[in-house]
Amino acid sequence: MQIGYYPGCSLESSAKEFDLSIRAILQEMKISLKDIPDWNCCGASPAHYLNEELAKALPYRNLVKAEEAGLDRVISPCPACYSHLKHVHEEVLKESHLADRLGTIVGKRYGGGIASKHLLDFIKEDIGFDRLKSSMKAPLSRLKVVSYYGCLTRLPGVNIDDVENPVIMDEIVEVLGGEPLDWSHKTECCGASLSVSRTEIALRLVNSILEAAKEKGADCIAVVCPLCQSNLDARQGDIHKKYGTSYGIPILYLSQLIGLTQKLSYAQLGLDRLIISPKDLLLEKGIIEK
């Protein structure tokens, strides 16, 4: 089956390993991806208040492009991209005057035929845990994982799991043979783009998330958002300095954890790109070999 894929801007640079690992694990499960041809940025949060129509027209063009390419399902790994695509799709189906307006702005009409998927619901509903299991070669034994969802399940248009206590990532970690730990900070905010514009706020938020993970005894934190990953991983050095802590907790994409059970290589999964290296941890647990 051919599935549409909308990587989004982060997956081309700071979150390249998210992109690499998703492509690798899906290929392992015989799923072929087709990128939306010549896709554009979803507009993220800034477009919303700077230009309301633009914030809807940018995702709309991607939906048009996906449809033109003959796709009917599109995976967007980034929660913001996913939310924007899905939300605009739902809005234009509900409000015909909005559909008319966006059709005029973009110069082409979207027929409404794209089902948006995040990696999580795609794995659970489209692939299924049985098929995921049969692609595994070795479980993540003895690896204690806290799953971090951030704001994902609360975003507009997103209807993957409970807004206060999502469990879908924990379920997947369990299928992988890891040890999912329940914890207090799974849906707390990472600070998002405030890490650039008001860094001290993001450091405070990330510090409390890392502290909670450490207290719980987690070996690593699993994430599915490029911005969460970047804030939790790249800012640890700043946090150690500011708060006198020394967490050193690796922040892995869930797709990387899946790839490890499929025995895909360290480099293939982009594990060498993480700032806090997971190498010693994975060696110690016997998940990778020297």
Added chain:
Amino acid sequence: MSYLNSQDIHQFRNRILSISGEDASKCIQCGKCSAGCPVSPEMDVQPNQVLRLIQINDQDTLLRCSTIWICVSCQTCSVRCPEDIDIAKIMDSIRKLALEAKGPLGEEKVVKFSKIFINSIRKRGRVHELELVMKYNIALLQPFKDAHLGPVMLARRKLGILGHKIKEVGKIKEIFQNSKRLFKS
């Protein structure tokens, strides 16, 4: 309290209602939004106070506060509100009105970042992260902020040096030109 004597006390509430579809007068001041807000310690007006200020028509305070820019749209307040008010959407609406009013903004840095972000899309159709952060730090005359992350990110091949430009970048410019700041239904 001059704003209480203004001709129409519902003026600002109506304006917010018309652009967001959210009715601030439903707020019962339970304070759940402020209690759950991750960034409330840094806010000058608490989220429940924002709702109250809309109710009493104090738009001057709202258009100038830093709260609306510090709000990260994490949606915690919106999913917890017992009156089912989408508070994050209201914050977004006040941001739009503050920009429209063209007065001083409570948090220029956040707006600067957003504008540079949008310009990156206009120019390339996509965001070039390295260029975005560098342009932002230069614009704020703090070129070395976060410079310590540069070598680490480069070593991990996390920064695309050149960035991408989409083929139909002309089409994106057209979309920018055709789009209006506020959607009129």
